[in-house]
Amino acid sequence: MNIRNTLSVLLSIFGLTLMTLLWAQGFTAYQQYRISSERITIDLARNDLLSGMIHLQNDRTRIELTGDDAFREAVPDDLLEGSIEALQRASGALSGTGRARLQELGAAIGHDAALLSQYADELTAMSRSGDPGAIRVPSLAAVKSVDLVLERLLVEALALLVEVGMDDPTMGGLQMVRNYILAVNNALQSDRALTLQELENGPVSRPEAIQRIEERLRALQASERAHMSMVELFDEEIIALTSELSGFVRTTYVPAELRLLRAFEAGQDITAVRQDWINASDAAVALLNATLVSVFAWSQAHLGAEQDKARSMLQRLMALSAAVLLMFALSLYIVARHIVTPLERLRTRMIDLVEGDLAPAGRETFWLADIRAIADGLRVFRITAVRRERLARERLLMHAQIAEAHHALQSDMKAAAKVQLAQMPPPGVVGQIRFSTYFAPSKMLAGDTFDFLELPGHRVGLFQADVAGHGAAAGLVSVAAHIGARRALRSLKPRGGSLADAIKTLNALWSPEMTYFTLVSIELDVRKNRGRLVQAGHPHPVLIRKDGVVTRLGRGGLPIGVMPDAEFEEFSFAFEPGDKLIVFSDGIYENINDSNEIYTEERFIRFLGDHAACTTEELVNKARYALEAWSGDQKISDDVSLVVAERV
Amino acid sequence: MKFSEQNIGGALLLIMEEVRLEASNAPALRKLLVDRIENGSHQIVIDLQRVSFMDSSALGALIGAIKKLGPLGTLALAGANGPVLQLFKLTRMDKVFSLYPTTADALTRLEE
Numbered sequence: 219m220n221i222r223n224t225l226s227v228l229l230s231i232f233g234l235t236l237m238t239l240l241w242a243q244g245f246t247a248y249q250q251y252r253i254s255s256e257r258i259t260i261d262l263a264r265n266d267l268l269s270g271m272i273h274l275q276n277d278r279t280r281i282e283l284t285g286d287d288a289f290r291e292a293v294p295d296d297l298l299e300g301s302i303e304a305l306q307r308a309s310g311a312l313s314g315t316g317r318a319r320l321q322e323l324g325a326a327i328g329h330d331a332a333l334l335s336q337y338a339d340e341l342t343a344m345s346r347s348g349d350p351g352a353i354r355v356p357s358l359a360a361v362k363s364v365d366l367v368l369e370r371l372l373v374e375a376l377a378l379l380v381e382v383g384m385d386d387p388t389m390g391g392l393q394m395v396r397n398y399i400l401a402v403n404n405a406l407q408s409d410r411a412l413t414l415q416e417l418e419n420g421p422v423s424r425p426e427a428i429q430r431i432e433e434r435l436r437a438l439q440a441s442e443r444a445h446m447s448m449v450e451l452f453d454e455e456i457i458a459l460t461s462e463l464s465g466f467v468r469t470t471y472v473p474a475e476l477r478l479l480r481a482f483e484a485g486q487d488i489t490a491v492r493q494d495w496i497n498a499s500d501a502a503v504a505l506l507n508a509t510l511v512s513v514f515a516w517s518q519a520h521l522g523a524e525q526d527k528a529r530s531m532l533q534r535l536m537a538l539s540a541a542v543l544l545m546f547a548l549s550l551y552i553v554a555r556h557i558v559t560p561l562e563r564l565r566t567r568m569i570d571l572v573e574g575d576l577a578p579a580g581r582e583t584f585w586l587a588d589i590r591a592i593a594d595g596l597r598v599f600r601i602t603a604v605r606r607e608r609l610a611r612e613r614l615l616m617h618a619q620i621a622e623a624h625h626a627l628q629s630d631m632k633a634a635a636k637v638q639l640a641q642m643p644p645p646g647v648v649g650q651i652r653f654s655t656y657f658a659p660s661k662m663l664a665g666d667t668f669d670f671l672e673l674p675g676h677r678v679g680l681f682q683a684d685v686a687g688h689g690a691a692a693g694l695v696s697v698a699a700h701i702g703a704r705r706a707l708r709s710l711k712p713r714g715g716s717l718a719d720a721i722k723t724l725n726a727l728w729s730p731e732m733t734y735f736t737l738v739s740i741e742l743d744v745r746k747n748r749g750r751l752v753q754a755g756h757p758h759p760v761l762i763r764k765d766g767v768v769t770r771l772g773r774g775g776l777p778i779g780v781m782p783d784a785e786f787e788e789f790s791f792a793f794e795p796g797d798k799l800i801v802f803s804d805g806i807y808e809n810i811n812d813s814n815e816i817y818t819e820e821r822f823i824r825f826l827g828d829h830a831a832c833t834t835e836e837l838v839n840k841a842r843y844a845l846e847a848w849s850g851d852q853k854i855s856d857d858v859s860l861v862v863a864e865r866v
Numbered sequence: 867m868k869f870s871e872q873n874i875g876g877a878l879l880l881i882m883e884e885v886r887l888e889a890s891n892a893p894a895l896r897k898l899l900v901d902r903i904e905n906g907s908h909q910i911v912i913d914l915q916r917v918s919f920m921d922s923s924a925l926g927a928l929i930g931a932i933k934k935l936g937p938l939g940t941l942a943l944a945g946a947n948g949p950v951l952q953l954f955k956l957t958r959m960d961k962v963f964s965l966y967p968t969t970a971d972a973l974t975r976l977e978e
Binding site: 734 | 888889892919921922923925926929933949952955956957958959961962
């Protein structure tokens with residue numbers, strides 16, 4: 219899991235939640251709007267249904283009154299038409315809704331309309347036959363059918379009410395007003411029909427007729443009051459809708475009918491009062507229709523306002539959703555453009571850097587300070603890496619140069635070492651003396667050197683020198699010392715020249731700028747079986763007599779180059795066939811072992827005594843093994859040189 | 867190189883605290899002596915009591931010092947023993963340096 223994924227996941231979750239929330243809100247608002255629209259349609263349907271029923275009630279009266287009598291009316295051409303049209307409209311509106319139950323109701327109402335259409339056609343056909351009397355029977359049947367249809371329509375209206383329900387107090391009040399209108403119209407129409415029929419029947423059974431009409435009138439009053447009391451449950455404005463109609467029925471229509479009844483009862487001419495009553499009845503119907511229109515206008519306005527509210531809520535929500543989605547998209551863009559993508563690029567860059575791609579990344583500017591800081595860090599990282607790489611290259615180059623210089627130096631040293639080695643003679647017999655040697659420089663060039671040479675008059679010269687220090691400088695000085703010592707030996711006269719004087723000269727001529735050195739210089743006279751030596755700071759040579767007795771030679775002396783005016787003394791000794799003379803530098807006995815213990819000169823002398831019987835060659839080899847055994851893992855720190863001479 | 871120093875009278879006493887004076891510390895010894903001489907010390911006593919081994923490089927450093935001091939200065943060595951004393955004898959250094967058994971002897975002789 220990294221920052222990019224986390225951000226993406228969090229934003230996605232956030233976005234999804236937001237969308238869900240907005241969708242839920244929007245869906246609710248849309249539902250509200252759809253319901254409010256549906257309510258308008260249902261209100262239309264309800265109004266049409268009511269209107270159709272009122273028309274039907276009115277037409278029922280007209281059908282009932284169809285006849286040839288003076289009070290009877292002709293079958294009008296538009297009989298049932300208004301009702302059918304209204305019911306068809308109601309049916310169409312309900313069928314157009316999305317609810318199955320409402321569609322069913324619409325279909326039922328449509329069916330009723332079709333039935334009514336059929337009755338209307340039949341009645342019209344009869345009426346056109348021209349025999350008014352012949353129409354009475356079918357008209358009575360039609361009334362019965364219409365009653366059935368009316369009953370069904372009432373049931374359907376109730377079903378509609380049950381299905382849709384009362385939306386709010388206003389709609390409840392308006393529904394009560396509609397019920398009131400329907401009930402009053404019904405009562406009015408049946409009162410009108412009965413009254414007109416009874417009046418037509420004439421004075422035959424007047425008291426009964428009056429009684430029946432009065433009953434009907436009471437029923438009208440009762441129904442009017444009952445429904446009015448329902449309306450009065452609602453507020454003033456609703457009551458105001460019906461108050462005119464109610465007032466008219468109570469104060470005009472009922473008194474007019476009572477006056478008609480009283481005149482009828484008294485057997486007076488009723489033409490005028492009848493007309494008054496008819497007028498009152500027509501006025502009531504007109505008022506009733508006007509009220510119906512008002513109610514419809516009100517309900518439509520009310521529902522329209524509701525719909526407007528729902529619509530504006532939906533619009534507000536949609537605008538809000540659009541704004542929120544826009545903001546979300548913007549933040550998504552910002553996160554992707556300024557966080558996720560830069561991080562991804564920086565990550566790639568970082569991996570590239572780590573993998574060694576040090577190419578410059580180009581000047582990219584980042585919007586966020588943190589990202590800028592990371593980018594700057596990477597830049598510094600890169601610069602450091604580039605610098606480091608350059609340094610490494612330079613260092614490698616330098617190493618190569620050093621190695622080259624070292625190699626050149628080594629070659630020079632090797633060449634110099636060859637020259638130095640060439641100065642030293644190979645082992646062998648020189649002038650009846652057998653020489654065995656061991657030479658081991660601690661560095662490539664040694665401070666030690668030795669030589670042996672045949673001198674005129676059966677003499678052999680031998681010297682060994684040890685320049686203080688070792689390595690290149692000591693090596694060069696030792697070459698000079700070698701030349702000087704050799705010259706000193708060669709300068710000896712064949713008969714009795716002073717060796718001490720030769721060495722004194724060598725010392726006097728030795729440059730004070732040069733390192734001092736120790737020297738032992740020996741002349742062996744083969745004919746006389748004697749030797750003489752000058753010791754200048756060098757370890758005492760060892761003489762092993764033929765019989766194995768070991769003696770040290772010399773009495774010491776200043777090294778060469780310490781004091782220019784130094785004096786040296788000669789030391790003379792017998793050197794007979796079988797005697798062995800051993801000359802060595804301090805390097806052979808000053809080595810330490812693993813316990814940091816020095817081999818010591820005493821131990822070396824003891825070693826020589828223990829191996830007195832060995833040949834020169836054996837002695838050299840054993841000394842070498844002894845030295846190596848003692849040193850073990852320790853580096854031999856000084857030059858080692860050993861010369862063993864034996865008179866053959 | 868380990869050592870300690872004291873000024874006693876007009877003399878500088880250098881006490882060597884190394885067991886071995888050899889190629890590895892001879893350059894340091896040479897530098898020390900040259901420094902002291904250049905700073906005006908002309909009567910120098912070196913205590914070699916604790917030194918059990920000395921090689922030609924260290925001897926070279928002492929010889930360098932005596933050459934630098936010249937005829938007016940004195941370099942006295944005190945307490946040389948064992949192989950060190952043998953080395954001095956072998957190389958006849960008693961002709962070059964003043965050798966004394968102890969630093970007290972050396973200082974006394976220098977004062978005279």
